[in-house]
Amino acid sequence: MNVEEELRRLAPQVLGVLVRRHGQFDACEDAVQEALLAAATQWPVEGVPEQPRGWLITVASRRLMDQFRSEDARRRREFAVAVSHETSDSTDIPDKDDTLLLLFLCCHPSLSSASQLALTLRAVGGLTTAQIAHAFLVPEATLAQRISRAKQKIRSADARFSMPPPAERAARLQVVLQVLYLIFNEGYTASSGEDLHRPELTAEAIRLTREVHRLLPDDGEVAGLLALMLLTDARRAARTLPDGTLVPLAAQDRSSWHRTMIAEGVELITRTLPKGPPGAYQLQAAIAAIHDEAASAADTDWPQILALYQLLERVAPNPMVTLNRAVALAMVQGPEAGLRLLSPLDADERLARHHRLAAVRAHLLEMSGDVSAARSAYEVAARRTTSLPEQRYLLSKAASLHG
Incomplete structure (x- = not known):
């Protein structure tokens, strides 16, 4: 054991x-x-x-x-x-699973997103304060204070250890899923530091999402989030070379993708997607499945991916979805079409200074043959990211376009 x-x-x-x-x-x-x-x-x-x-x-x-x-x-x-009345046997203790109630409590709306993440990982994930602090690259004392304040807020809010009222339940579940998704994303692409991945976080996010799926097996979005995590994490081994160099999706060795995880993710999304109006996680999982099932980058069904992004933009509009749709549009209609879709994002303060906007623009400019503009955009993207593997990749792309 x-x-x-x-x-x-x-x-x-x-x-x-x-x-x-x-x-x-x-x-x-x-x-x-x-x-x-x-x-x-x-x-x-x-x-x-x-x-x-x-x-x-x-x-x-x-x-x-x-x-x-x-x-x-x-x-x-x-x-x-x-x-x-308690002994080390404790055979009289009812085997009641309160995981979902704890997740609702740790994702209480009175808490900030950072506090929800930390409290979820400690109270539900069983990670120590030191482990969480290491994962998010903050001092242990800072993380301890964050957790302490979160628990004080829960107490002052008089939060009850019970399911939220039916009218609030769907919204609260969305917060729980968002927290689990944020934990996964931080593990899959660390926001800062020397390493691209933090596998302990992706593993914990998948484990906790499995628990929620076990407790709510008929919820399509829970299944969709689990499928999305599995289909995405299945590519992790191919995302870097032995020296840590980042490898983009199109250049990855697909033979090293985790086929068992892919099969499980595809089965989940295939089974749940037809059961009702698709949610955002289900649509993202469907997109991930198309990528994973393509034998090569050239075999990717970009028209279907573009259609799914268009639907996703209607279901859950946000600038990051638009950014991804621009890539799909460029693959279907050419880089100029993708670049036109990017232009309005420069005025969206949620994304205007994000390195991914500059990186996508650089990629599409390179596709269009505008080498000088692409090089400049790659350099901008490199300055904006705090992830060292991403920074090195972007600078290498800029350097490769000189001359």
């Missing part, structure tokens, strides 16, 4: 039991983290207990009792009675 994987699997179950029983999400989450750290230290040496979930609940509950010692005597007595 892989201890780290087992602890991540059990983390939301243990936290769910404690929060459901005692409330006070912030105190319970701290206690669970201490129990996870204790297990990570003891289990590799002493062996995994027969009832690992019960062991964690018992240890976390005792940590909670220590935290509550300063409170009134009545509460101490009540809590002591509750803990006295």
Whole structure:
């Protein structure tokens, strides 16, 4: 048994039991983290207990009792009675899965996106503060303060450990899926730093999305997001050379793509897409499936991809979708058509200074034969990115166009 994987699997179950029983999400989450750290230290040496979930609940509950010692005597007595019934076997603890409730709580609308990401990875993902800080390239103390403030906000908002009201449920689920997607994206293309990938984040995003899909098997967008992650991550091994050099999609060695992941992703999206009006994640997964099923870059069905981007732009309009549609349009109608579609994006402040806009423009200018303008655009894109692998790739593209 892989201890780290087992602890991540059990983390939301243990936290769910404690929060459901005692409330006070912030105190319970701290206690669970201490129990996870204790297990990570003891289990590799002493062996995994027969009832690992019960062991964690018992240890976390005792940590909670220590935290509550300063409170009134009545509460101490009540809590002591509750803990006295728990043993390392804990066979009487109901095997209730509160993963979805925890995700809703960690993605509470009162929290910023950064806080939602950090709290989700710690409380539901079972990652330590140090692991999350390393993944997002921030000091551990900064990340710890962010998590602490997030838990205080949840407490001040009087957030309930229960499903949101039906009227709010769909919107809250979208926030959960967006947080999982952001975690995946940060792992697949790190926003800054020396490495292009942070595999621990992509793996965690996929694992958590699998859990949501298990709990909501009939939700098309949950299935679509899982399919999108699988179909995208399947290409990861081909995205860089051994020295870390970035390899664009068209130049990748497709024999190194993960065919099992592709097959699972294609099956998911093929099964769910016809069941109703497609959502944004389903459409993105369908686009990813077309790329993955093409035997070579030349065999890519760009007209179908363009049609899907046009539909996606109607379902979920945003400048990044338009940027991707410009690439598809260029592949179907020529680079000039794609460049015309890019022009209005220069006035969109959400994307105007983004390196991807300059990089796409450079690519289309290179396709059109305007070498000088393409070189300048690649250099602009390189200055705007904080990802060192992307920066090196863009500068190499600019250098290759000299002369």
